[in-house]
Amino acid sequence: MASSSSTAAASLATKTPNPLSSKVTSVLSSSYADTEFREALALLDERGVLNTPETRRQLRLDLQKEVIDSNGEIIDEFSKVSEQLRRIGVTIGKLNESFNEMKKEIGAAHQATSSTLEEASRLMTQKQQVEQKQTLLKAFRGNFILSDDETAALTLMSEPVDDLYFSTLAKAKKITKDCEVLLGFENQTLGLEVMELASKNLNLGFQKLYKWVQKEFKTLNLENPQIGSSIRRALRVLAERPTLFQNCLDYFAEAREHVLSDSFYTALTGSSASGVENTSIKPIDLAAHDTLRYVGDMLAWVHSAAVSEREALEGLFIGEAEEIKRGIQAGRENEIWRLAEEEGDGAHDFDAVKTLNELVDRDVSGAVRILRQRVEQVIQTNEETILAYKLANLLNFYKSMFSKLLGSGSSLVESLGLLEAEALRQFRSLARDHVAALQGDFVQTPADSRPPEFLFEALEQLTAIMKTYETSLASSAEQEADFETIMAEAFDPFMLGCAIMAQTLHPPSNSIFLANCFLTALSTLAPFEFTSKRVARLQAKIGTERSRLVESQYIFFRKESGLDALIIALSTMSDAAEDVEKVPLLEAAQAPALTQAGQILDDFLPSALMDAVQKLKHLQDSRLAQEITEEAAEKFCVDFEHVEQMLMLADELAEQKQGENDEPRSLRALFPRTSGEIRVLLS
Incomplete structure (x- = not known):
């Protein structure tokens, strides 16, 4: 009971509000971080107020008094605003009266002028329409009508x-x-x-331009490095009419052809085709002292004219190439009949460089005709083989230059190619005639085995031809292939003649004669790079004749030494016992034969080397003769060593088999020479 009563009292006390706790709770629940609270505290700090009961009571009164004073000031200000608003109201009223009066007057004026305004508006609309039509007409005339x-x-x-x-x-x-x-x-x-x-x-405009261009072409000075821009512009525009453009080019080419033909004729003769003499020019017909110089001067003149013509015309086509190409393309689209014709012919796009080359080629065509006539005459009247080839090489040189300048398909290059072929035909004809004339000399072999005179003459001519050919513009590989035809005419027949002459000789004279011929030809061909294959063939042939001469000298050593029969008999035997046993039985190994062979050998050895060298005295290369003799002597020494070895083995075998009472028989005693002595005497 006591416990329950105390609990109830505690709960009742808890529910009863406590002023102190309420105050504490109120203070603690206040937020001092509030902006208005901070501003109030800051205001109190400015007033310097102390926190006392009297001050707190007085502060409230002071604040209320300030609020009342502020309200009074506000009321005074609003009274002034009210007075101003009243005056504004009066002014607005007067303005409304004036507006109403003006509105009445305007309405009356509008009624009086409405018809006039309508007329004015209609007239303004018409004016705008007329101005638009005038603008449209002006624009139409400006864009569609020429003045x-x-x-x-x-x-x-x-x-x-x-x-x-x-x-x-x-x-x-x-x-x-x-x-x-x-x-x-x-x-x-x-x-x-x-x-x-x-x-x-x-x-009409294009016709005028066409005639103007033709007129300008008549007086166009190609010597002037700066051709007028007007003619270039005219050609660029005229390209839009391909027919007129091509006609202008044809007209220009024809005019330039006559000009260059006359100039070339004047350069040749010193006077024009009409007979007017030009004393400032030294005629080529008189200045050229020989045939080659004459043809070279004519070709040089044509080349100079072609280069000058191309350089002068480059400004007309190369600089304006793209514009001319576009113009011709547009013109082909407009000229339907021409487009159909070109499609049937497989026409291609405009090529400025090709057109320029064709035009220059046509410009010099007249001069080329004169050149061709004169060069053909020179070729046909020439009777010198070397000169014929030099003419062909000169023509080939200029053909290569003109190919680079105008292209390989130009008529000038084709003409030079035909002239070159004609010169080569003349060269081959003269070469064959010369070989035919020498047929009688092919059977007259010189007594001293030296090369025949016709070979020296042929190689002298070939040297001149090779020196001329060496200056050509072809690469080394092309030179060697192209020169084979020349070798077939100017070299092979003479070497074949030497081979025919060698057939009438006996060994070793035939090999010496051929070796001399091959050595002479080799010395002629070796300095030139484009004859490397021919040089290799000659070296192989010299090697063949060298082998034959070595064999001839070797046979000379064997026969003159008296050992030929013994060497032949022992050549098939080896150092085997069964072969050694057969040696004393050989006919060449019998005492009389060995004694005789030894005597012959002794007589031969003192002069053997000199005699062998004397056999090759007609061989022009003394060093080669020495090498051939030394090689043959070496082969002979090798054979002698084999003979010596077999005789020694036979003596050794005989000593082993002989009895006490048998009389010794030594083969070496009959044949005492040693291989060392042979080598010394033949070295």
């Missing part, structure tokens, strides 16, 4: 071809293109009329 001045500049020959002409021509082309838009409307009459007029003026 009188422009028409005159475009079509009249009396007017110059200047910037106004080209601008008018461009405008006429634009009008023709823009007429396609007018043809797109239902009413096509205007478009057809404008296009017809523009096309007519445009055609």
Whole structure:
């Protein structure tokens, strides 16, 4: 009971509010971080107020008094605002009265002027429409109609071809293109009329330009390095009419052909085709002292003219190549009949370099005809083999130069190729005639085995030909292949003649004679790179004759030494016992034969080397003769060593088999010479 009563009292006490706890709770629940609270504290700090009961009571009164004073000031200010608003109201009222009066007057004026304003508005609309039509008409005339001045500049020959002409021509082309838009409307009459007029003026303009270009070509000075820009511009524009453009080129080529032909004729003779003499020129016909110089001067003149012509015309085509190409392409699209024809012929796009080369080729064609006639005459009247080849090589040289300048397909290059072929035919004909004339000399072999005179003459001519050919522009591989035809005519027949002559001789004279011929030919061909294959063949042939001479000298040593029969008999035997037993039984190994062989050998050895060398005295290469003799002597020494070895083995075998009472028989005693002595005497 006591416990329960105390618990109830505690709970009741808890529910009863405590002023102190309420105050503490209120203070603790206040947020001092509040902005307004901080501002209030800051204001109190400014006033310097102390925290006392009296101050707190007085502070409340002071604050209330300040609030009342502030409200009073606000009321005073609002009274002033009210007075101003009243005055504004009066002013607005007066303005409303004035506005109403003005509105009445305006309404009356509007009623009085409404008809006039409507008329003015209608007139303004009409004015705008007229101005739009005027603007449209001006634009139409500016874009689709040529003015009188422009028409005159475009079509009249009396007017110059200047910037106004080209601008008018461009405008006429634009009008023709823009007429396609007018043809797109239902009413096509205007478009057809404008296009017809523009096309007519445009055609007249191109005809004027065509005639102007022809006129300019007549007086065009190609010697001037700076050809006028007007002619280049005219050609670029005229390219849009491929037919007219090509006609101009044909006309120009024809005119330049006559000019260059006359110039070439003047350079040759010193006077023009009409007979007017030019004393400032030294005629080629008189200045050239020999045939080769004459042909070279003519070719040099043509080359100089072609180079000058190309350099002068490069400015007309190369610099404007893309514009001319586009113009020709556009012209082909417009000229339907020409387009169909070119499609049938497989025409290609415009190539400025090709066109330039073709034009230069046509320009010099007249001079080339004169050149060809004179060179053909020179070739046909020539009777010298070397000169014929030099002419062919000279023509080949200039053909290569013109191929690089104008292309391999030019008529000038083809003409030079035909002349070169003609010169080579003449060369081969003269060479064959010369060989035919020497047929009688092929059977007369010189007594001293030296090369025949015709071979020296042929090699002298071949040397001159090779020196000429060496200056050609072909590569070394091409030179060697191309020169084979020359070798077949100027070398092979003479070497074949030497071979025929050698057939009448006996060994070793035939080998000495051929070796001398081959050595002479080798010394002639070796200095030139494009004869390497021929040099290798000659060296192989010399090696063959060398082997034959070595064999001849070797046979000489064997026969003159008296050992030939013994060497032959022992050549098939080896150092085997059964072969050694047969040695004393050989006929050549019998005492009389060995004694005789030894005596012959002794008589031969003192002069053997000199006699052998004497046999090769006609061989022109003494070093080669020495090598051949030494090689043959070495072979003989090797054979003698084999003979010596077999005789010694036979003596040893005989000593082993002989009895006490048998009389010894020594083969070496009958044949005492040693291989060492042989080598010394033959070295």
